[in-house]
Amino acid sequence: MSKTNGKIRIGFYICHCGTNIAGTVDVQKVVDYASTLPNVVVSKHYKYMCSDPGQEMIQKDIKEQELNRVVVAACSPFLHERTFRNATSQAGLNQFYFQMVNTREQNAWVHLDPEASTDKAMDLVRSAISRVVFHKPLEQKTVPIKPDVLVVGGGIAGIHASLTLANAGKKVYLVERVPTIGGHMAMFDKTFPTLDCAACILTPKMSAVKNHPNITMWTYSEVEKVEGYVGNFKVKVKRKPRYIIDDLCVGCLDCIEACVYKEPRFHDEFNQGLSKRKPVYMPFPQATPQLVVIDPETCIWFKTGKCKQTCVESCERKAVDLNQQATYKEIEVGTIIVATGFKPFDASKVYYYGYGTYPNVYTALEVERLINASGPTSGEVIMRDGSTPKSIAIVHCVGSRDKNTNLWCSRVCCLYSLKLAHLLKEHTHADIYNFYIDIRTPGKLMDEFYTRMAEEGVKFIRGRVADIYPDTSDEEHRRLVVKAEDTLIREIIKVPVDMVVLSTGLVPRDDANDVRRLFNITCSTEGFFIERHPKLAPVNTFTDGIFLAGCCQGPKDIPDTVAQAGAAAAEALALIDLGYIELEPNTAFIVEEECSGCKSCVPLCPYSAISYNEEKKKANINEALCKGCGTCVASCPSGSIKQNLFEDEEIYSEIDGILNYNIYEEAVCC
């Protein structure tokens, strides 16, 4: 005869987690205590409950001791709830007869007093044991996943993720804010440590994106609104007016020639302002798509309403449309990859380095443009004053590792500084001085690159630059003095140079917080988006179905960015190819016989999951849409809405348990 005889039989287990829990919580005491609680027939502790032997122990007890409830006190349910639910269900018990107690993150890790911590563990355990009695067997529902993917950001991360997904046959929407894809990588000259030409390796990928039948590329566009959840996101995209009809423009550039501004005179974003552009412009020769754009901020027609509109006249294909308005696209996707990138640190914030004051102080990104063959000087290093430098200081760690600006090391600056040292030397034969705190060159072939630069005669001075000022002994005051302590020679040195290059760190984009809210993801105080787990879920976010790639998650180099983009694409594919997602059965349901049909719940539901059945005069909840927020449950005047996993008796018994109200002696199995 069955031992249960209609009785509740609870198995309780507490995990040591090595010393993570057992180092603080007296697990033997908790086990002894739990064994005295009603309905508990098994009470054990074990070194690692999540290990195979730990799970097998639960399964063996379920079978031999005929357990019908399981409680495990271990880490956060976030980590191992699924593990123990699986173990429970594999032993033939409904997985929702399992309840987890977090006694690590919310107890052992945050308390120092072992006695109080043990008491707290016992309270939490009593609460769970009290609650689990009322659990019911539930089934998980599944919903299909929409196979299309949204990729936000058209830098190398977004490009690589889009191509990976598109090549796997998935439809991708790639949304980019500026008029061309390519991101920062398109601005670089060569890439470390192999010195491949950035354009040579990037532009084929850019045109592959443009021409891929599975990719819809929307440049000059922004995501305005995101609704829904994993598998079923509804996204609204704003396509800003380019004032050019995409389908008609062939990129002939006649309109630029015809512009009433005969000379380019506005800040050229792509060249970091080192050259000028007209209000109608092509961002750069390999811009993708090859469409010009009219900037309403600088175009005289938009500013004054008066212009001969020579651009309109010049276009034989009638592609210029100054009346173009923004359009909005609504798409449905199952997964989203956020690859919104970074911005370089604003060097003027380190006031004493003179950026913006002395013309021959440059940022690293400006120098990338200066040495690029398609840059403002066609690759000749000609400075703002028209001269070519004979000596150059490269200042490391600008804005990085500094409590006054940013605490973090941006990881790429040492290596790009070495690369710029090589390229500048190649272009100018100048003497190059690298002022550094620590040279950080981890990664494949990176330290070999450092050695090579040393062999090329680049000078390294260990000391953070303290001051940069004009050299008064130079008649024209063009030359700059770079002052630092050479900490290895132990002397204060003043090095006169013609050019200073500031190796600025990587910082989050200004609107990171808005983007975070838009996609319901999280970001750290500095503004980089947070991955679900730094080691084991590096491209996931805390929102299912939304993944991260590239520098929006933290500074990284191109190889790591591409690897991460590939990983994000793979994570999206894994969801798409499964075809469905399992939903937690914590949905609400109507007890029809008690529903009075007052309709008060209908407008309250944030997910529009409740409808009203006119025929029955009752409310109805769509389980696929219900997210289990509980709003309707709490609001129902007749108490006729219940929620799975959170029924009144479950919650009340949990509360009674933690308050140690001994309300039940024996419960009868339902």
Place this chain on the structure above:
Amino acid sequence: MIVELDAIRGVSLDTIYDSPEGKLIQTCIQCGTCSGSCPYGEYMEYPPRRIIKLLQHGLIEKAFDTDSMLKCVNCYACMMKCPREIHLTEVLLQLVKEQTVIKLPVVPAELQKALENNYRYGNPMGESGRKRANWVQTTTVPIRILSQNPEPVDVLWFVESYPAFHPRGQDTCRAIAKILNALGIDFAILGNEEKSAGECGLLSWESGLAEALVDYNMAIFSKYKFNRIITSDPHALDAFNFRYKMYGFKGSITHIVPFIMEHIDKLKPMIHKTLGYSVTYHDSCCLGRHNGYYEEPRALLKSIPGIKLIEMVHNRINTLCCGGGGGGMWLDTYFKSQNMERLSDRRIREAIDTGADVLAVACPYEIPRFEDALKVAGYDKKMVVKDIMELVSEAMEE
């Protein structure tokens, strides 16, 4: 940025490593920004970076065998640029400097004399304390002296020693008195009861001299009722804001420049005269770097019609010290004997390079230091050194 007083109250070199400040010192990455920022870094055997390393390794005694820290002029340059926000000037270097002075075979005579004078007469120049308020007789506006009329007053003006005794300081005092009077401020001074706040004689907060002056001035303050203190000396501002608070001072202290800026709307209609000067402004270390008043002095200068403001190469957080702080005011002879460049000479060349007519300052040490440096520089174009208050007063003339 400024250190939490509770974190360092009572710390000594022996205990600093276990204090919250010690935790910061442990995070030093030895980047050398401090030594590179130090105006005298090249003359120190143990510049700030090496001092920190010595402390980390328990070898700080080595630093006392040299005069390195005697050369620290309390300019806050190292502290403000430190990427680890170590409070070098406020804490560590002070403690090392104190021990350095104690262990020096001979204390430089000029410094010794200034310290003694401060102790005996309450001012570093050794003037009689009974003459401290004499300058009041040279003004045309009424100035209330609290000992004569102890009624409660809104603003207590702490005059300090250089303004009270130095002829050029007295010029500033007369200008301030005129401005305060014109603005209708209810103000008074302590007169002969006042003694030096002690900042510049204070090489460390542990010194008996410092405590004697702090105790004295605190006792005088407790005699009278006033709402706030103002001063034209950024060093006194620093003393009250920082050191005195460690001894329980709870009053409100404001430098004259931000104080006047509070009343700028009332002041503007009183400015009648256009001053056709080109002016360059020298940021005092204490007023600018340590207390963050970079823009107020410039705004006050710009409120005077006709003034054209030109910046020196080093300005704001990157200002160059005049060399007068941390006892430097009385170490010029010693520094010269060490073949060290006088910092006011270095700074005056930058001022001259601007081509300005006037070098404007907001610290009483700077007028004599820069006037002296101008003579040494042999500048043929006429440049004058003026306190901002003198310029404001001049512009108020009919």
